[in-house]
Amino acid sequence: MPGEVLELLVLEPRHQEMVRAALAWNGRIGIAMMRPGWEQCYADPPIYCHGGLGSIVHVEPLNASGELSIRVQGLERFCIRRCLRRRPVIEAEVEYPGSENGLRQEELPLEELVQLAARLQRQQEGSVQLELGGLSFGKPGPFIDRLAVSIRLRPCQKQQILEAALVAQRFGKLCGLLRASLFDIELMKALKATPPGVMHAN
Numbered sequence: 001m002p003g004e005v006l007e008l009l010v011l012e013p014r015h016q017e018m019v020r021a022a023l024a025w026n027g028r029i030g031i032a033m034m035r036p037g038w039e040q041c042y043a044d045p046p047i048y049c050h051g052g053l054g055s056i057v058h059v060e061p062l063n064a065s066g067e068l069s070i071r072v073q074g075l076e077r078f079c080i081r082r083c084l085r086r087r088p089v090i091e092a093e094v095e096y097p098g099s100e101n102g103l104r105q106e107e108l109p110l111e112e113l114v115q116l117a118a119r120l121q122r123q124q125e126g127s128v129q130l131e132l133g134g135l136s137f138g139k140p141g142p143f144i145d146r147l148a149v150s151i152r153l154r155p156c157q158k159q160q161i162l163e164a165a166l167v168a169q170r171f172g173k174l175c176g177l178l179r180a181s182l183f184d185i186e187l188m189k190a191l192k193a194t195p196p197g198v199m200h201a202n
Contacts, residue, residue: 016066117147
């Protein structure tokens, strides 16, 4: 996700080569999530067309075999238009959608997102604190992305936000995910509070 920081272990020789090539050029790599079923064809896995461009901001060699620990800062989303090569790693021609699509703050109720995120945070035990200080509501696209990074979402849920090129679509998807997560948590708490053998029906 744009704005997200990933700590990654680079263990395979093909990925080590990719990191070295990226560092020799501009230090940027693309990261795309593998689709379900990737275990069956790991050498050439199916991936989602939408991913994130990241900048390698830290590299730490781990041993003499070339294994690395790297830190990647998410920059922007991309969409794969054409694969140029799939092995040993995927090389592709991509395009970068516009981030704002001309939207202004007053066109989206961003406060609603913050309120939903705060409610979810209170319900999630052990959740990290939201760190949104200094983020301007005047830029809805980056704000929504940063909020999606700051709360606890599963990778498949983040993928939904990543694939939404239009900011209004991103807003709607994140609202829906937050409401669904709140509903699931509150339902589980209600079930735990119900004495055994007691059923409630509407």
